[in-house]
Amino acid sequence: MTAEGGSGFDEKGFLGGQVLLRQLRRGHRAGTDAALVIAAARLHAKGRAVDLGAGSGAIGLSLAVLMPNLEVTLVELDAEVAALAARNAALNGVVERVRLVTDDVERLAHSRGSPQGLGASYDLAVMNPPFTIARSSQASPDPQRALAHMARDGALACWIAAASLLLKPKGTLIAIYRPEMLAEVLQALRRAFSRIELRPVHPRLQDAATRILIRARKGGRAPLIMLPPLVLHERDGDFTRLAAAIHRGDAATGFL
Numbered sequence: 001m002t003a004e005g006g007s008g009f010d011e012k013g014f015l016g017g018q019v020l021l022r023q024l025r026r027g028h029r030a031g032t033d034a035a036l037v038i039a040a041a042r043l044h045a046k047g048r049a050v051d052l053g054a055g056s057g058a059i060g061l062s063l064a065v066l067m068p069n070l071e072v073t074l075v076e077l078d079a080e081v082a083a084l085a086a087r088n089a090a091l092n093g094v095v096e097r098v099r100l101v102t103d104d105v106e107r108l109a110h111s112r113g114s115p116q117g118l119g120a121s122y123d124l125a126v127m128n129p130p131f132t133i134a135r136s137s138q139a140s141p142d143p144q145r146a147l148a149h150m151a152r153d154g155a156l157a158c159w160i161a162a163a164s165l166l167l168k169p170k171g172t173l174i175a176i177y178r179p180e181m182l183a184e185v186l187q188a189l190r191r192a193f194s195r196i197e198l199r200p201v202h203p204r205l206q207d208a209a210t211r212i213l214i215r216a217r218k219g220g221r222a223p224l225i226m227l228p229p230l231v232l233h234e235r236d237g238d239f240t241r242l243a244a245a246i247h248r249g250d251a252a253t254g255f256l
Helices: 032-044 058-066 079-091 105-109 143-149 155-166 179-189 241-248
Strands: 009-014 019-024 048-052 071-076 098-102 122-127 167-177 193-204 211-218 230-233
Touching: 019 058, 019 079, 032 058, 032 122, 032 167, 032 211, 032 241, 048 058, 048 155, 058 071, 058 079, 058 098, 058 122, 071 079, 079 098, 105 155, 122 155, 155 167, 155 179, 167 179, 179 193, 179 211, 230 241
Parallel strands: 048 071, 048 122, 071 098, 122 167, 193 230
Antiparallel strands: 009 019, 167 211, 193 211
């Protein structure tokens, strides 16, 4: 890790060092959730992709680095974090294929037609949204961390609606949520998506799932599919072979 002296951010290798990320020390840090979304999205990372709630760019920029022909738009509300995402695009040499839009995903959900500044429709939408419900949890005292983690009532449906608005017909959405939100997620997805595929993510085989990876296609009438679990750790605490490959950026998909 290359620390920036006494400043409030540092630079760290992500996905086994394939991607360099400058992140706020006090804010949200890219980790397993982002790596899972990246792995699940790679087979669909063609044409144009949009990363909703991009933060410092971990998911969208990683896809741009791993997929040299992919064009990526990062949408981030926090201006300070968005500036880090712009810096990260330069650090990773993908500035020519990455656009940054400072905007509120919930506002985009209520836009009519194609939201201004985001251009034509997208082939892929990815998101690791805030999924701690404000009414049932105490927010972090740090406002940027709270913004990244806390969701107000109804926000989840807005994020999915924004993805639907931005995607082409038959475009793909890749997202990650907590299992306790599954009923609300499915209700929101079924308004515009089909072929919804769910893959539960378990810390260990004997543990309950703590995340649900979701892949869905815009439009159509294909049925919901429940896939086998993805297990992150062996009994001794080491990563499973698949989880290790995902964290190195070597897994093409988190579904098959």
